Ligand SMILES: Nc1ncnc2c1ncn2[C@@H]1O[C@H](COP(=O)(O)OP(=O)(O)OP(=O)(O)O)[C@@H](O)[C@H]1O
């Protein structure tokens with residue numbers, strides 16, 4: 137290496153830079169390939185696909201597969217398309233994300249600013265819940281849902297996801313709030329603010345980054361969940377992921393690949409959207425937690 | 430009964446006792462400074478006055494009302510924190526009026542109080558800014574403003590100046606002193622800076638290891654420290670502590686010390702009661718400014734003793750020159766006028782103002798009265 141330099145940044149040569157960018161572009165293309173295949177094939181008539189040409193752009197552009205996947209395709213026994221199940225997923229994911237995030241924030245607030253005897257143990261147990269494999273709880277959970285009379289319903293699914301999500305959301309918020317100065321809470325106490333007022337007026341306004349992280353995390357997990365949906369959802373509560381699976385499996389006669397592709401994109405779209413809208417915060421939020429905490 | 434009474438207050442975290450039977454009675458309008466080394470329990474005591482920490486034993490009362498178990502917001506106190514603890518999401522104006530809002534003060538009233546205090550502290554032009562856009566000194570003012578608008582019975586300051594740079598610290602110190610003189614509020618102030626303690630307070634409580642070592646006016650603390658800890662903690666440079674033997678000659682007590690050459694010299698005590706210690710070891714305490722050249726000696730003193738010794742080092746410091754020498758095996762610092770002609774390694778004739786000397790019992794470390 138050259139003599140000691142003031143500049144501590146790592147320097148790369150031109151060649152190395154070209155190499156790095158080339159590699160990055162290659163990998164980007166590699167990862168974009170499936171999306172390309174799905175998108176192009178969802179816009180082709182079936183005959184073009186069965187003709188054996190998966191990689192080319194559509195010769196005759198058609199939106200028919202999308203309409204079919206959305207509204208008319210055979211899913212299970214009924215030709216409803218994915219529309220009702222999309223709605224089911226929304227009805228499940230919105231309350232589940234909202235409740236688990238709010239509870240995580242409250243838990244984090246209490247565990248850092250209203251410490252009590254045994255709080256670390258409690259937090260440890262909640263962390264532990266993050267590592268329990270889904271499969272283990274399937275049967276006890278089914279029994280619980282049955283006892284509560286919400287087996288097979290969307291409320292049931294919401295409950296399951298909230299219970300599973302609280303561990304993670306608490307972890308996120310606790311670590312974020314741990315670096316939040318306790319003196320601020322004390323100042324607010326002297327100023328006369330109570331438990332919820334401090335949370336609402338002092339803590340929440342600065343919780344933006346970690347809230348976004350939690351929401352993205354919870355949304356992706358809950359939206360993409362298949363196991364709980366397949367195990368606990370009745371016909372009227374079935375989420376998108378399970379319906380997609382049924383769509384693919386219940387085609388009669390010819391397999392309508394173009395419709396399947398369109399359905400798959402539909403199922404992936406909401407998470408994609410959440411990432412794009414909040415993605416910038418995602419990275420920033422993680423950094424904020426790690427640097428301070 | 431004082432205005433703020435801390436009587437027999439102890440604090441323990443589990444088995445660890447951090448405060449022992451603290452007793453302080455504060456009169457209305459007093460400026461009490463709690464001073465002591467890190468970890469001695471200053472903040473803990475402060476937090477108990479504020480109600481942020483429960484009291485293990487004893488009582489704290491304000492205006493004759495026992496405050497044990499009373500919520501912080503119901504004690505009519507205000508606190509200024511070391512980190513300022515300004516709400517980052519609120520503007521300066523919102524920061525300052527948050528407490529009033531929580532106490533249900535109507536908006537016009539809040540705005541009037543805010544305007545008054547902002548003017549007093551000269552922060553009226555900052556009211557719409559967020560704390561992040563303020564300098565350290567400005568944040569400090571806002572934090573004080575937030576306390577002032579509440580017009581509390583007692584102000585609590587926990588090391589409010591320790592985050593400021595040296596120059597600003599001196600300025601703010603003066604400002605706090607002015608504020609106290611103009612408003613006549615009762616203040617309890619924590620610091621581990623003994624200069625701050627001496628300049629600001631009407632009385633000082635020197636603490637160490639959870640005990641109040643001495644409670645008194647700055648002059649009492651400085652001139653007649655209760656024990657070796659107070660003597661060495663307060664004052665900069667610290668008081669010289671010299672092992673000495675007491676000898677009585679012709680009925681008068683002398684402190685016998687050895688100079689750098691190993692020769693015995695004696696300094697006559699001003700206190701006649703030192704005769705009781707004839708033949709015993711004591712610790713002689715002399716402040717650096719009580720050891721000078723002959724011309725620079727205090728003319729009002731009744732008892733100037735001469736003492737010659739070899740100078741080890743001289744350190745000119747602008748207005749004064751600090752001279753170090755060895756006495757009885759210890760380094761001793763003298764504070765000279767800048768123009769005193771003194772050079773290292775030379776022999777020099779010092780004048781010791783024995784009126785200002787104090788003696789300590791080497792066993793109990795308490796001052797001999
Ligand atoms: N929650 C706690 N559990 C156990 N010990 C504690 C706790 N809080 C404080 N202490 C101990 O109490 C003692 C006094 O702490 P305190 O914060 O009052 O010191 P301080 O005088 O304010 O020091 P500093 O000048 O560093 O701020 C310290 O020894 C500290 O370790």
Ligand SMILES: [Mg+2]
Pocket residue numbers: 471472473
């Ligand atoms: Mg402290």
